[in-house]
Amino acid sequence: MRSVSGYxxxxxxxxxxxxxxxxxxxxxRMQLHRDPTYWWAVQMLPADRRPGLHALYGYVRGxxxxxxxxxxxxxxxxxxxxxxxxxxxxxxxxRSSHPVIAALVDAGPRYGLALGxxxxxxxxxxxxxxxxxxxxxxxELDRYMEGTAGVGPxxxxxLDAPPSAEQRLQRLGVAFQLANLIRDVRLDxxxxxxxxxxxxxxxxxxxVATARMREHVAGQVAxxxxxxxxxxxxxxxxxxRVRRGVRIAVTVYSGVLDRIExxxxxxxxxxxxxxxxxxxxxxxxxxxx
Numbered sequence: 001m002r003s004v005s006g007y008x009x010x011x012x013x014x015x016x017x018x019x020x021x022x023x024x025x026x027x028x029r030m031q032l033h034r035d036p037t038y039w040w041a042v043q044m045l046p047a048d049r050r051p052g053l054h055a056l057y058g059y060v061r062g063x064x065x066x067x068x069x070x071x072x073x074x075x076x077x078x079x080x081x082x083x084x085x086x087x088x089x090x091x092x093x094x095r096s097s098h099p100v101i102a103a104l105v106d107a108g109p110r111y112g113l114a115l116g117x118x119x120x121x122x123x124x125x126x127x128x129x130x131x132x133x134x135x136x137x138x139x140e141l142d143r144y145m146e147g148t149a150g151v152g153p154x155x156x157x158x159l160d161a162p163p164s165a166e167q168r169l170q171r172l173g174v175a176f177q178l179a180n181l182i183r184d185v186r187l188d189x190x191x192x193x194x195x196x197x198x199x200x201x202x203x204x205x206x207x208v209a210t211a212r213m214r215e216h217v218a219g220q221v222a223x224x225x226x227x228x229x230x231x232x233x234x235x236x237x238x239x240x241r242v243r244r245g246v247r248i249a250v251t252v253y254s255g256v257l258d259r260i261e262x263x264x265x266x267x268x269x270x271x272x273x274x275x276x277x278x279x280x281x282x283x284x285x286x287x288x289x
Contacts (some may be wrong), residue, residue, distance in 0.1 A: 001042065004219070013085070018102070019100060019105065020106045023053040023055075023099040023100070023102040023103040024054055024103045024107075025101070025104075026099040026103070027051075027055050027057065027058035027060075027099070027100055027103045028050070028051075028054040029060065029166060030054075030057070030058050030100070031054055031057045031058070031061070033039050034061055035057070037060070037249070038057065038249065039249040040160060041245045041246070041249040041252070042054065042057075042245060043150050044244040044245035044248055045158075045159075045242050045244075045245040046241050046242065049158050049159070049160075049242065050112075051103070051107065052110065052111045052113065052158045052260075053155070053158055054103070054191060054241055055100070055103035055104040055106070055107040056104065056107065056154065056155065058099075058100035058103060058104070059083075059087065059100055059101070059104050059118070060118075060151055062083060062100055062279075063080060063083055063084075063121065063125045064125065066079045066080050066083060066084070066125070067080065067125040067126075067128040067129055067135060067164070070129070073129045073130060073131055076129040077129050078104075079127070080122060080125055080126055083122075084118075084122050085120070086098060086101050087101055087104060087105070087115070087118075088128075088242060090102070090104075090105040091105055091108060093105075099204060105244075111156060111158055112157045113154055113158070113214040115154065115200075117150060117153060117154050118150070118151065118202060120146070120147045120148045120150035121147060121148055121151055123147055124144055124147030124148045124150075125148075127144060128193070129197040131192060132192050132193075132246055133140065133188075133192060133193035133194065133195070134193075134194050135194065135195050135196065135197050135199060137197055138197055138263070140197070141181075141195060141196070141197060142174075144195070145174045145177045145178060145181075146170075146174065147175040148176050149170055149171075149173030149176070150170075150171075150173075150199065151173060152166075152169040152170045152172060152173030153166045153170055157171060158226050159238055159239075159242045159246070160239045160241075160242055161234075161237060161238055161242075162237060164167060164237065165234055165237045165238070166229070168231050168233065168234040168237075169231075169234065171227055171230050171231050172227070172231035172234060172246075172250070173230070174227055175224055175227035175228045175230075175231060175253070176249070176253055178220060178224040178227065179224050179253045179256050179257060180259070181195045181196060182196070182217060182220050182221060182224065182260060182267060183256050183257075183260070183267065185199070185204075185217070185267040185268065186204075186207075186267060186268050189204045196216060196217065196220055197216075198212075198216040199213060199216055200212065200213065202242065204268070207263075207268050207269065208268070209265070209266035209268045209269060209270075211231060211265065213265075213268075214216045214265040214266065215265075217260070217265040217267055221257050221260060221261060221265065223248060224257055225254075225257060228253075228254060231250075234246070235247065259271070
């Protein structure tokens, strides 16, 4: 773990002075440890693109870890400010002693990443620092997800995607984010957060997936499917060498929605995450296409 103005951001291993290549490998191990689904999808991409995606993941995960920490709101906001400032300082200096920042500082100019656009993501992370997070309307949820999905356009050069694909990448990012929020209703409640409008606090407190909760969840599942469908034409605009990785991620997260529906949209007592078999099946399907 590495300290950022008093807050510790989880990496893997002991932070030491290291080469840029070692910093990239640190980010890759971090992604494998924390999110094997995305890690495996990245492995389906060309080898020369993977380091940039690992570095970007490391920075985003670091911010997410800070926002989720069980410490005072003010402390989390200060740590997020420090995390963002460390990236800005690293970009200005061309180097950083933090392994995640060092990798991203190298990846920015190497791949032509618009790292300044990560500010929208950081703003959404700051909104997660409230003691209680309640999304009262679909419009409020949409604004939040547009921010967290702001990483999508930053990824455009790493996927060799044309500028015209940027909007669909943004929508695909929103689809991934919404699938995550549906999947993690119970975990987010434990952190004091209700993202999906219309969910009843008493139902969440009792851990009961009532008919009204299932109805609200079903509506969000349908919306996530619409977003994935809207992004479907993206595949034909991407070079064949990057298509498989994107398809794996889409297949796995569509499978999460399938699983939720099979359990009657009960996201409180039923398993919702993708299992190892689902990831393997998605990989095999992507390799056949």
